[in-house]
Amino acid sequence: MRDIAGVVRRARPLATAYTRDGLDPALRERVMVAVSRVNSCRGCTFVHERWAGRAGVAAEDLRAIDLGDIANLDARSRAAVAYAAALAEGRFRKPVDPNLAAGAREHLTPDELAAVDAVARAMALANLSSNTLEDLFDRTRRRCRPEVRA
Numbered sequence: 001m002r003d004i005a006g007v008v009r010r011a012r013p014l015a016t017a018y019t020r021d022g023l024d025p026a027l028r029e030r031v032m033v034a035v036s037r038v039n040s041c042r043g044c045t046f047v048h049e050r051w052a053g054r055a056g057v058a059a060e061d062l063r064a065i066d067l068g069d070i071a072n073l074d075a076r077s078r079a080a081v082a083y084a085a086a087l088a089e090g091r092f093r094k095p096v097d098p099n100l101a102a103g104a105r106e107h108l109t110p111d112e113l114a115a116v117d118a119v120a121r122a123m124a125l126a127n128l129s130s131n132t133l134e135d136l137f138d139r140t141r142r143r144c145r146p147e148v149r150a
Contacts, residue, residue: 023115025055030077031084031116032123033057034065038088041127043134048123079107084120092121 023031029052036044049062061077064070068085070078083104086096096104104113 023112023119026052026057027077027080028115028119029055029057030061030065030073030081031119033062034081034085035088035120035123036127037066037068038085039124039127039131041130043130044123044127076107079104080112080116083108083113084116084123087117087120088124092124 022028029048032048033045033052036048052062053059061073064072065081070081073081082100083096086100090096095101104116108116
């Protein structure tokens with residue numbers, strides 16, 4: 001419930017992230033890929049890597065995000081990805097490392113930072129939902145078909 005409330009409180013920045021004046025689609029997708037990787041959501045990672053490619057994100061950038069080696073990303077992307085990943089790793093309950101937060105504030109406007117936070121929270125909620133449904137599906141399948149054991 002806390003995750004849902006966190007997304008709802010950030011509805012305006014989340015909506016802004018998808019408007020023409022909001023986050024650049026490539027930056028937004030980099031953030032989504034990073035958060036889905038932190039949350040080990042294979043389905044979301046797969047989808048958002050495809051969408052990132054359509055938004056113009058280079059395959060080498062996606063590999064770097066997958067490996068957690070973001071040093072070669074441009075400064076804005078690096079700041080946004082590192083900040084969003086840190087939020088997700090702390091489950092949005094732990095404060096982000098002050099150096100990461102300062103880097104994000106240096107390279108992103110306050111509105112962009114709010115949008116990155118909102119996108120990261122929404123992505124984490126989607127990851128949680130997807131992972132939960134996938135787990136329930138797998139458990140049901142194993143119970144209904146005992147020969148399909150992991």
